[in-house]
Amino acid sequence: MAHVESEGIFTSEATLSPEFVPETPIHRESQLQLIEDALKPALANKRPDNLFLFGPTGAGKTTCAKFTCKQLSEYKPSVYSTYINCWEFNTRLAVLSQIAGAIGIGFPRRGLAGDEVFSRIIEMTKKNKSTIIVFLDEFDQLCLKKEEGIVYDLTRAGENHGVNIGIVCISNKSNLLDTIDKRILSSFSPLRLEFQKYSPSELKDILRERAKIALRPGSWNEEVIGLCAGHAAKLGGDCRIALRCLWRAARFADRDGIKITEQHIRSAFEEKGEQNENTVALNEVEKKIVELLQANENGNGMQSGKMYELLQKITSERTARNTLNSLAQRNILEIIEVEGKEIGGRGKSRLIKLKQKTTGI
Ligand SMILES: Nc1ncnc2c1ncn2[C@@H]1O[C@H](COP(=O)(O)OP(=O)(O)OP(=O)(O)O)[C@@H](O)[C@H]1O
Ligand SMILES: [Mg+2]
Structure with a gap:
């Protein structure tokens, strides 16, 4: 049974979190x-x-x-x-x-x-x-x-x-x-x-069902659902983005009043990193890695050894390796294992490439 929050917009904020598993997935x-x-x-x-x-x-x-x-x-x-x-x-x-x-x-x-x-x-x-x-x-x-x-x-x-x-x-x-x-x-x-990406109307159905459990009746309407779904559809039909957008808008509304307005949703779109939810809150090492890859003009990626070398001043090789893995997991970059040894004989070579355009960092 979902915990019911006593006041404000949310009746169960946790149901908008990425970890929440819906009782029955919709459109699947x-x-x-x-x-x-x-x-x-x-x-x-x-x-x-x-x-x-x-x-x-x-x-x-x-x-x-x-x-x-x-x-x-x-x-x-x-x-x-x-x-x-x-x-x-x-x-x-x-x-x-x-x-x-x-x-x-x-x-x-x-x-x-x-x-x-x-x-x-x-x-x-x-x-x-x-x-x-x-x-x-x-x-x-x-x-x-x-x-x-x-x-x-x-x-x-x-x-x-x-x-x-x-x-x-x-x-x-x-x-x-x-x-x-x-x-x-x-x-x-x-x-x-x-699994194909969700269509705008499928995203709407998913959001609507979630809003019913997460938000107080009367605090949201079809327009809210449509705007969040449209936003996520434009960014590739990612349901996680749709839910995050609704959650952020609800957070803004919770601070301001009793209803989610179009302005709250616009603010949710504009929040730093919403272009690509994975780029939210990059730490110093992560930012540096992305910058180095962006500056690498040929776009063919960078050998991991070279990357460790460039990061030497700010972090250890071990942290650099873990950070690269974490960025890969969040879909920000990809790591391609390359046959043979890297120059300098470091063992297996890994080629690091930016996965997508990373804006709003
Ligand atoms: N059919 C659905 N019904 C209800 N909620 C859904 C449905 N599909 C996805 N969601 C919600 O969208 C979010 C993202 O979905 P999920 O984690 O299943 O995506 P994924 O395909 O595993 O993505 P990734 O490739 O990034 O791991 C989850 O928080 C989940 O609650
Ligand atoms: Mg997954």
């Missing part, structure tokens, strides 16, 4: 049906189909994955359904530990090696005659770290140990699978499911 019926059809065999203790969900940012992939994951565990507790964000858990061991944790396997304090965790997962699943479904969101982060072999391990475990495991990989890179090892791909062989 066909995608949800396909996911359900693919995973349904798990309910009969049979092997489900694997899936690859892809599409632009803010198209509802994570929302549908989390929704399905929750439904599965609620409907049949013997299906061990786990949602993992690979940005947070980006190694084989981290992923396995998450799965193990979700099925209730305890760990000794000293921790366990990956293979040991893996065998315990298999043992437990066999003993309980269960099925495992793993949602690997932001799957490109595992690929970036060359840890995508976990997909192979899991699918092969199914075949070798008679355990049913379904894997759902999610990314906004539609061609991600072209870059992974053929052996991994052939055992994974997922059904591909595309």
